[in-house]
Every structure is written in C-alpha cells, then in structure tokens.
Amino acid sequence: MTEPVPADQSAGSDLGGPRDPAAWLTLPDVAERLDLSISKVHQMIRDRELLAVRRDGVRRVPADLVANKTVLKHLPGVLTLLADAGYDDEAALRWLYEPDDTLSGGTGAATLGGDHAREVKRRAQALGF
Numbered sequence: 752m753t754e755p756v757p758a759d760q761s762a763g764s765d766l767g768g769p770r771d772p773a774a775w776l777t778l779p780d781v782a783e784r785l786d787l788s789i790s791k792v793h794q795m796i797r798d799r800e801l802l803a804v805r806r807d808g809v810r811r812v813p814a815d816l817v818a819n820k821t822v823l824k825h826l827p828g829v830l831t832l833l834a835d836a837g838y839d840d841e842a843a844l845r846w847l848y849e850p851d852d853t854l855s856g857g858t859g860a861a862t863l864g865g866d867h868a869r870e871v872k873r874r875a876q877a878l879g880f
Contacts, residue, residue, distance in 0.1 A: 772813035781812050785820055800827040804840050825868040829875045836878035
C-alpha cells in the first residue's frame with residue numbers, strides 16, 4: 752500500500768527545490784510488491800539497487816521507483832553513479848526528484864521509467880567528473 756507523507760516531514764520541504772515523491776512504500780510493502788523476503792529488500796538497499804530514506808521515523812521507498820514486480824531498470828546504475836559522485840541517499844533522492852524541464856519526464860525519477868532513461872544515467876555519470 753502506498754502512503755502519502757506529510758510535506759512538512761519531507762526532506763525537500765525546507766530546501767525550496769525538489770519535492771519528495773507523492774507516494775511511498777514501506778519496506779514490507781516493497782517486499783510484497785517484488786515478491787521477495789524483507790531481508791532481500793534490505794540487501795538491495797545496501798547494494799544500491801534500491802533507494803530508501805527515513806520519513807516519519809520509517810524507512811520508505813518512493814513508490815514510482817518500483818514498477819510492477821521489479822525495480823526500474825536503470826535505477827541501480829544511477830544510484831551507483833550518484834554514490835560514486837559522493838551523494839548519500841537523501842542527496843540522491845533530491846537529485847532524482849529535482850524538477851528538470853529538459854527531461855521528458857520532468858524529473859530524473861520520472862524519466863527513468865520511460866524511453867529516455869539513459870539520459871538520466873548519462874547525467875548522473877557526468878556528476879563524477
């Protein structure tokens with residue numbers, strides 16, 4: 752089940768820029784959606800295959816990063832590139848949800864689910880230089 756998180760508790764609310772996703776999944780919800788054990792979901796987060804941040808004291812995953820029964824195809828690569836550029840999970844979340852009119856989806860996260868996902872990956876790679 753997706754859960755909205757009040758905007759006053761989101762990381763982006765005091766930054767004046769990007770906003771947090773509108774819908775979140777708790778880790779048990781992610782495990783159910785992906786048909787995996789909760790320990791496998793924790794491993795995916797540790798391995799940067801999935802992004803989870805604390806909201807309201809609970810680790811949550813943006814719902815739109817988990818498509819159907821799989822994680823968005825290019826997400827693990829983008830998360831690794833962002834980590835290599837020095838981004839922690841909160842910074843990666845802000846980067847993925849920063850509004851960008853030059854991307855077809857309007858944000859990196861939305862574009863990852865579409866035909867221009869490689870452009871998001873290319874931009875994440877450029878951050879390392």
